[in-house]
Amino acid sequence: MQKKKQRRALTRRQLTLLGAFLTPFLLMTIYFIYRQMAPFGSNSLLTVDLGQQYIDFFAYLRRAILHDPSSIVYSFANGLGGEMLGTWAYYLLSPLNWLLLLCPGASLTTGVFLLTVIKYGLAGLAFAWLLDKTTRQTGFKAVTFATAYALMGWSIANQLNIMWLDAAYLLPLIFYGLYLLMHTGKWRTYVVWLTLMLIINYYMAYMICLFMILAFIWLAVDRFTNWRHFWGQTVKFAATSAVSGLLAAGVLLPTWWSLAQSKAQYTVTTFKWKFEFFPPKMIAKFFMGAFNFDQMPNGTANLFIGAIALLGSLFFFGDHRICLRSRITAGIITGFLALSLCVQPLDLLWHAGQFPVWYPYRFSFVVSFWLIWLAAQTLTDDFEPGWLAIAVVTIIIALGAAYVALNLKSFKFLQLNLVLLGIFFVVLALGLTTLPVKHHWIYPLAFFVIGVTEVSANAFVSLNNISYVSQGEYGNYTNELQRLVNRVQKRDDGAYRIGKTFLRTKGDAFQTGYAGGGVFSSVLPKATPAFYGHIGSPDGDGFVEYSNGTLVTDSLLNMKYYFQQKQLSGALSGTSMLPASTNKADLASYQAVGQDQWATTYRNQYALPMGYAASSQILTLKNKTADPAQYQANWLAVLTGKATDRSLYTAKNFDQVTFQNIAQQTKITGAVLQRKNLLKPAKITLTFTPTTNDAYYLTFGSTVNPDNATFILNGKTLDQYKTYRNTIMVSAADHAKGKQQKLTIQLKKGSLWLENFTLYQLNTAKFQQAVTQLKQQPWQLTKHSSRYFSGTITNRHANQVLNTSIPYSTGWHATVNGKSAKTYKTVGMFTAIKLPQGKSTVTLSYWPPLLNAGLLISGLTLIGLTGGWWVIHRRRS
Numbered sequence: 001m002q003k004k005k006q007r008r009a010l011t012r013r014q015l016t017l018l019g020a021f022l023t024p025f026l027l028m029t030i031y032f033i034y035r036q037m038a039p040f041g042s043n044s045l046l047t048v049d050l051g052q053q054y055i056d057f058f059a060y061l062r063r064a065i066l067h068d069p070s071s072i073v074y075s076f077a078n079g080l081g082g083e084m085l086g087t088w089a090y091y092l093l094s095p096l097n098w099l100l101l102l103c104p105g106a107s108l109t110t111g112v113f114l115l116t117v118i119k120y121g122l123a124g125l126a127f128a129w130l131l132d133k134t135t136r137q138t139g140f141k142a143v144t145f146a147t148a149y150a151l152m153g154w155s156i157a158n159q160l161n162i163m164w165l166d167a168a169y170l171l172p173l174i175f176y177g178l179y180l181l182m183h184t185g186k187w188r189t190y191v192v193w194l195t196l197m198l199i200i201n202y203y204m205a206y207m208i209c210l211f212m213i214l215a216f217i218w219l220a221v222d223r224f225t226n227w228r229h230f231w232g233q234t235v236k237f238a239a240t241s242a243v244s245g246l247l248a249a250g251v252l253l254p255t256w257w258s259l260a261q262s263k264a265q266y267t268v269t270t271f272k273w274k275f276e277f278f279p280p281k282m283i284a285k286f287f288m289g290a291f292n293f294d295q296m297p298n299g300t301a302n303l304f305i306g307a308i309a310l311l312g313s314l315f316f317f318g319d320h321r322i323c324l325r326s327r328i329t330a331g332i333i334t335g336f337l338a339l340s341l342c343v344q345p346l347d348l349l350w351h352a353g354q355f356p357v358w359y360p361y362r363f364s365f366v367v368s369f370w371l372i373w374l375a376a377q378t379l380t381d382d383f384e385p386g387w388l389a390i391a392v393v394t395i396i397i398a399l400g401a402a403y404v405a406l407n408l409k410s411f412k413f414l415q416l417n418l419v420l421l422g423i424f425f426v427v428l429a430l431g432l433t434t435l436p437v438k439h440h441w442i443y444p445l446a447f448f449v450i451g452v453t454e455v456s457a458n459a460f461v462s463l464n465n466i467s468y469v470s471q472g473e474y475g476n477y478t479n480e481l482q483r484l485v486n487r488v489q490k491r492d493d494g495a496y497r498i499g500k501t502f503l504r505t506k507g508d509a510f511q512t513g514y515a516g517g518g519v520f521s522s523v524l525p526k527a528t529p530a531f532y533g534h535i536g537s538p539d540g541d542g543f544v545e546y547s548n549g550t551l552v553t554d555s556l557l558n559m560k561y562y563f564q565q566k567q568l569s570g571a572l573s574g575t576s577m578l579p580a581s582t583n584k585a586d587l588a589s590y591q592a593v594g595q596d597q598w599a600t601t602y603r604n605q606y607a608l609p610m611g612y613a614a615s616s617q618i619l620t621l622k623n624k625t626a627d628p629a630q631y632q633a634n635w636l637a638v639l640t641g642k643a644t645d646r647s648l649y650t651a652k653n654f655d656q657v658t659f660q661n662i663a664q665q666t667k668i669t670g671a672v673l674q675r676k677n678l679l680k681p682a683k684i685t686l687t688f689t690p691t692t693n694d695a696y697y698l699t700f701g702s703t704v705n706p707d708n709a710t711f712i713l714n715g716k717t718l719d720q721y722k723t724y725r726n727t728i729m730v731s732a733a734d735h736a737k738g739k740q741q742k743l744t745i746q747l748k749k750g751s752l753w754l755e756n757f758t759l760y761q762l763n764t765a766k767f768q769q770a771v772t773q774l775k776q777q778p779w780q781l782t783k784h785s786s787r788y789f790s791g792t793i794t795n796r797h798a799n800q801v802l803n804t805s806i807p808y809s810t811g812w813h814a815t816v817n818g819k820s821a822k823t824y825k826t827v828g829m830f831t832a833i834k835l836p837q838g839k840s841t842v843t844l845s846y847w848p849p850l851l852n853a854g855l856l857i858s859g860l861t862l863i864g865l866t867g868g869w870w871v872i873h874r875r876r877s
Contacts, residue, residue, distance in 0.1 A: 012139065013132060019143040020128030024150035025121030027456050031463065037113055038471045044109040045116060046469040048296065049358075050160040053520045055474070056507030057091045058100050058108055063513050065101065071786035074811070074846045076497070076515035077507075079528050079544050080557065080829075081807045085848045086258025086523035089251055093200045094166045105482070106475030115162055122169035124150035127372070130172040134179055136380050140448035145309065145376045151455040152372070153304030154365040156462045157291050161359060167204035170197045171211075171369055178212055182219040182233060187240045194241065198248035202255055204362075206352055209241070211366040214333045221329040246861040253854030261525040266541060267353040271345050279342045283400040284411045286310055288425075288458035289418040292465035299413070301341045301361035304458050305368050307422070307429035308451045312375025314396060315433065318389035319378045330374060337367045357542065381438045390434055397426055418461065425454045476577045477504045480598050482512045484563050487594060488601060489514070495610045495784045496560035497805075499549055502599075503581035503721070506545050517546025517557065528807070531829040536628030536699065536729035538721045547582040547721040548728045551589060551606060551695050551762060552632045552648065555771050556639075558805050560607040562587060563599050580719040586695045588735040589764070606771045611779030611842075613795050613835065614803035615641035618826045628699065628729050629760045635827055639803060640770045648767060649760045652696070654686045655740075662747070673745075673752045682747040688759060689740045695762040696733040696741070701755025702726060710746040718743075727756040779804070779842065787846040795835040802833045802842055815843045 033040045046055055064071045064084075071077075075084050096115055103111035128146040131137040137145060150168070158164055170193060177190030194212075197205040216237050220230055245252065277300065284290055285303040295302075305313075313334075317327050340346040341361055348355065350363040385393075401423050408416060428450050437443070481504075488498065497515040500508070509516030519528075520543040529539035537548040549559060564587055565578035578598055590602040617638040625631050629649040637645035657668060661682035665671040668686070675682040690696060702725050711718035713732065720730060733741050745752070779802055781791035793802055801824070806812065808825040814833050815821060817840050824832045833842060 016142050020146035021121040021125040023147045024124040025117050028117050028120045038109040044471045045112050047160050051469040052505045056510040060510040061092050074787040077509035079519040085254045089255040091163050119165040120150050126169040126172040130176045140444035144448045144451035147452050148306045148309045148455050149372050151459050152368040153302035156459050157302040166200050191244050194244040195247045199251045207363040218329050222326040249857035250854040253850040254848040257849045262523045265526045275342050284404050287422040289461035291462040292413045297358045301364040306455045307425040309372045309375040311429050312379040313371040314393045316374040316378040485512045485514045488561050497558050498561045499559040500563040501582050501584045502565045502578035533726035534631045538724035555606040562602040581721050583719045585731045586734040609778040611802050611804040612774050613777035613800045614639040616799045616801050652759045652761050654688050656687045658685045669758050671754045675750050684745045686743045690736045693735045693737045694764045697760045698730045698732050699756050699758045700728050703753045703755045712744040790843040794839045804831050806831045811846050811849050
């Protein structure tokens with residue numbers, strides 16, 4: 001009889017865990033099917049950064065694992081080239097990502113669908129597991145709490161940040177490991193799950209580690225017996241946490257090096273002790289539907305957990321079954337978490353000293369976990385709140401609801417009907433949680449229905465506020481770009497880069513597997529955007545886009561091929577699947593080598609090889625000019641060793657300038673155009689007629705942008721990537737001798753500052769002579785991969801170097817004729833090696849800095865733990 005009861009209990013436990021996984025999994029699957037997400041319709045889950053960044057990294061992951069293992073540590077799809085371990089550590093190390101290997105090409109969106117719903121399910125499963133091991137919650141009630149956790153407001157709002165969702169299912173397991181450590185002294189569970197979290201995503205792991213300190217304090221107070229025991233537990237907690245860090249060192253150390261070149265350079269070192277907003281505003285985020293697109297860049301924390309969990313967390317502090325010191329400690333921790341959501345220095349602490357760019361208060365998942373955990377401690381079957389506790393909680397809830405309702409206009413993300421619906425659920429939950437009869441079979445069912453209905457409604461309403469990329473928009477573009485790339489790579493297996501005049505994302509090179517010039521990454525080295533700002537292409541703290549290349553930069557950066565979208569006519573006019581990102585008239589200087597219905601492929605005969613012999617003057621260049629045209633000329637001049645090449649570009653005057661509804665100006669560059677009549681259109685028209693077939697370029701300062709004006713060149717809108725913070729160069733004309741060029745600038749606002757607005761003519765003949773000279777002594781590669789180059793070069797002159805367009809890194813190791821050689825950084829960006837005269841064999845190989853040290857530490861720690869376990873086990877046996 002006893003064995004039957006045990007089997008029956010085990011079955012109920014399994015059903016609870018299964019229900020905790022399936023409930024959020026099926027709810028979100030049903031919603032996505034309703035929204036016709038791929039593979040169930042014409043839409044996709046791609047939105048904001050998931051569609052503009054992460055999907056490209058997922059495509060790279062598949063290609064690196066299945067086709068190009070050398071790109072795991074270094075990839076030339078990463079901007080002009082960059083290390084990849086930092087990218088893996090931040091975006092790609094989730095073990096669930098292996099599912100993506102089953103989803104090639106445009107079906108990658110199906111993989112994203114599966115990852116998303118599975119992570120929702122695992123979050124529910126992990127929380128139910130925690131409740132099963134540490135509380136008396138079972139059955140429908142446990143599933144309700146698990147679903148509230150899985151579908152909390154943080155998960156819904158950050159669903160698109162899919163790599164963060166691993167934290168949601170690992171946090172309960174880490175907490176359980178800490179619980180075991182504190183209650184039994186067993187440390188393995190805590191170390192295993194914390195180590196896994198540190199490896200999968202160090203960023204979320206950092207936040208969890210901070211929360212574990214708070215959790216340890218609460219558990220230590222709750223289990224306090226004497227100070228000796230307390231300090232023993234403290235040492236054990238610190239030691240096991242350190243062991244997890246040592247075990248993860250193989251990932252953490254090279255990642256730390258990567259961050260030192262990129263994200264760490266933006267750390268805030270000064271701050272003010274101040275509230276970032278009026279704290280009661282956070283109350284609005286406990287209502288359902290309190291999320292929309294506007295909340296992504298700078299909203300308040302996403303705190304929705306459902307009325308039952310919210311009430312339960314409040315009742316915890318009045319629950320006399322729990323010792324007073326535990327409740328006081330929990331109150332202090334809750335207060336600290338609340339202050340962290342609105343006080344600037346604490347906000348910075350949780351975000352490792354950096355204000356988030358979009359997605360604020362990323363750590364709020366630990367706040368939601370904490371509140372739901374407190375609720376689960378209290379809302380057990382024997383919970384019977386006193387009238388004082390009921391009155392206090394009711395007053396708190398009423399005051400919060402009244403504040404939100406009376407200030408509804410301040411919360412544009414909230415609607416009155418949703419506030420009223422939220423109040424309705426609060427009333428239901430209040431009646432349910434205070435009901436004296438909780439042992440009837442219908443009680444847990446009602447608990448489940450009310451709780452799950454509310455959190456499901458919040459998920460559906462919130463996600464309905466977000467728009468998504470259609471499957472066709474993603475799939476058609478990706479398939480066409482992949483066809484273009486495949487044709488070029490089939491024809492030419494050399495080392496070169498590819499440029500294009502259209503764009504879906506800055507990670508297109510990752511998506512389709514080529515060496516490009518754009519990237520959007522949180523671990524982008526600071527040197528890369530700085531370089532792009534110098535040469536006149538768009539840049540930002542986390543992105544670069546090579547949309548404004550000139551004949552000069554195309555040559556120096558080895559942009560050997562270019563794709564240009566076709567201008568369709570007739571019924572297909574304006575329907576191109578390849579959205580234009582730039583105007584590139586200088587493609588007229590290149591050779592068309594292929595075309596299909598959507599695009600033309602050009603070959604750049606001026607593209608320099610990946611490496612070549614050049615003057616050693618490049619090693620001492622101090623190129624401090626803010627003019628991108630002069631920067632390019634200075635760069636080329638030191639490579640050739642000819643001072644005359646510094647005059648490669650010449651500033652030209654416009655032939656005629658006319659003003660409409662704008663005051664007359666005698667000087668264009670730096671002029672401030674003022675609209676005379678604010679109610680009438682205002683524009684300036686400039687014309688010039690090339691006297692040669694040289695290439696002509698315009699420079700636009702950061703104020704001369706599509707937000708402030710519309711640019712029309714020869715009757716067509718001038719295509720230009722929208723976001724740039726430094727002066728850019730825009731291709732205006734090429735091979736247009738004697739043809740008048742007409743540029744119209746239409747003001748969108750009351751005024752426009754023509755910052756650094758200049759017309760330049762490139763001396764094409766001088767440029768061609770320079771390229772011919774540099775091509776005479778190429779680095780003839782015999783072997784090359786993403787992380788290895790080997791070839792021969794013949795140096796005929798003294799004081800020359802092997803100049804490359806390979807971005808500089810201490811991870812690159814050079815040999816010349818079999819002997820180790822020093823690498824030098826040029827123009828703050830690229831790698832050069834000094835050469836002896838005569839023929840030399842030169843190799844460059846990349847290995848991530850600190851990776852070996854990290855692996856050694858991890859290995860020794862693992863060996864030490866294994867050996868210690870074996871010794872202890874041997875003694876016991």
